[in-house]
Structure formats: structure tokens, C-alpha cells
Amino acid sequence: MSDLARPAGPKIIAVANQKGGVGKTTTTINLGAALAELGCRVLVVDLDPQGNASTGLGIEPEDRDLTTYELLLDDTELHAVVQKTSVERLMIIPATVDLSSADIELIANEKRSYLLHDALRQAAMDDFALDFILIDCPPSLNLLTVNAMVASHSVLVPLQSEFFALEGLSQLMLTIREVRQTANPHLRIEGVVMTMYDARNNLSQQVESDARDNLGELVFNAVIPRNVRVSEAPSYALPVLQYDGSSKGAAAYRELARELLHKNAKMAA
Numbered sequence: 001m002s003d004l005a006r007p008a009g010p011k012i013i014a015v016a017n018q019k020g021g022v023g024k025t026t027t028t029i030n031l032g033a034a035l036a037e038l039g040c041r042v043l044v045v046d047l048d049p050q051g052n053a054s055t056g057l058g059i060e061p062e063d064r065d066l067t068t069y070e071l072l073l074d075d076t077e078l079h080a081v082v083q084k085t086s087v088e089r090l091m092i093i094p095a096t097v098d099l100s101s102a103d104i105e106l107i108a109n110e111k112r113s114y115l116l117h118d119a120l121r122q123a124a125m126d127d128f129a130l131d132f133i134l135i136d137c138p139p140s141l142n143l144l145t146v147n148a149m150v151a152s153h154s155v156l157v158p159l160q161s162e163f164f165a166l167e168g169l170s171q172l173m174l175t176i177r178e179v180r181q182t183a184n185p186h187l188r189i190e191g192v193v194m195t196m197y198d199a200r201n202n203l204s205q206q207v208e209s210d211a212r213d214n215l216g217e218l219v220f221n222a223v224i225p226r227n228v229r230v231s232e233a234p235s236y237a238l239p240v241l242q243y244d245g246s247s248k249g250a251a252a253y254r255e256l257a258r259e260l261l262h263k264n265a266k267m268a269a
């Protein structure tokens, strides 16, 4: 990737789709864990008031004193908000429901779209020696998601293998275009990843072939299958790679991580 597109420091990726329940959080957690397993240092930023990424990575509610909310609205420094997880090299800034009011509080703030961008570019970021930052966005194209897109180098879009999956994409692409035209001209699309894929279901196959026809190379070769181990893992506060490393879900997220690293290495060349 050119220096222009990617300044020194971690690659920042917003995991976004305004549609609810399509696998954003699952992808953030498990792609993060898979990249960490490959030796990368990864920070997950929980930017969803639901706090699902925080729960899924084992951060108890009582351990969420300092969260993304404080990072964005109280200028809290990075060292105070970044927490370790049970996975080596995988860190998180947790979130609580407090973040739901941030969307409204931010409206009065002149720098409202740049708060996450600026927070992630504190000098202290170097201390963490990160390779990747993955931002788990809420199911909405609100100011939080815009903050994520302004802060990021790229957007990774989980697409659930179901009917109407592609319909919501045009709205998402419009928002990406708007952010490009205003605050972040270098914002790219990292790729689209098919989630909850059921190979026995004709509909899954149809949605996948539609996605590949329409979006071409943007669609990752790695496809995440619907896999019960993936859905069980968060209740054990673990990524599926730790919960059941030999499951099909774990294998798929490992493949996605390798493909993402490969894509990025090619772009850097």
C-alpha cells in the first residue's frame, strides 16, 4: 500500500454493516483472534453500546470503568482504556451502554466525526506496537459508525448469506462514499465476507454467487459457515479459535485472517 493510503502504525479496519445480526461482532472477535494467532498484535475497539465484543472477549461489566465512551468524550488516554484479553496479543477497549448517549452528545461537538480518529492517533499508540485495529460498529449508520469510517483505513463488511443481504449494501456504500468525499478520502473497502453460510441451502449459494457477480474481487474467498461452535463461544467468553480450535468456524476465520494478511502484503508491495 502506498504511504499515502497507509501511514505508519497499525492498519485500522472498521467492521460495519447497518443491518443487525449479520456477524459483525463475531467477525471482529474471531478475525482478531486469528490474526493474533498468526503473530499479529491486535486491538479490538468496541464501538457498539451493546458491548457484545467486550462480553465475547471476557470483559466483565464491573471491569468496564473506562471504555470507548471515556476515550471519545473525556479525552482519556489509551493506556487507561486498553485491556488485555485471555488471548495473547489480542487487546480490547470495551464498551457499555453509556456509548448510546455518545451519539447524541457528539452532535454538539464541532469535531464530532474525528473523535475516534484523533483518539487512535495519540502518541501513546506506538507503545502498543499494534499491527491491526478492528472496530466493531453498531448496527446503524450513525455518528459512531461515521467516527469508525473516518478513523479507519478500510471497511470490512460481513454479509449474511440470506435473502435481501445485498439490498442494504447500497446504503452502506453511499455512506462510505460520503465519508470519502469529506473526512477520509483514502477510505477503502477491505472486502466483503460471507457469514453464516449454509452449503446445503440453495439460498446461501444464490446469495454468494450474486455477491461475487456484483462485487467481484471484493468478496473474500474465505466463507464463514454457520457453525454452532461459533455461536456458543461468546457464552464462554472466548473466541471460537480458543473454544474449539478444530471447528469449521475456527478454520474459516483462520483462512480469512491469512487471506487478509496476504491481500495487505500484496498492497504494500
Ligand SMILES: Nc1ncnc2c1ncn2[C@@H]1O[C@H](COP(=O)(O)OP(=O)(O)OP(=O)(O)O)[C@@H](O)[C@H]1O
Pocket: 019, 020, 021, 022, 023, 024, 025, 026, 027, 048, 050, 052, 137, 138, 139, 195, 196, 197, 224, 225, 226, 227, 228, 230, 231, 232, 249
Ligand atoms: N458463523 C456463525 N455460525 C453460527 N452462528 C453465528 C455465526 N456468526 C454469528 N452467529 C450468531 O449470530 C448472531 C449475530 O451475530 P453477531 O452478534 O456477530 O452479529 P452483529 O452483526 O454483530 O449483530 P449486531 O448488529 O446486533 O451488532 C449471534 O448470536 C452469533 O452468535
Ligand SMILES: [Mg+2]
Pocket: 024, 025, 026, 048, 052, 136, 137
Ligand atoms: Mg455486534
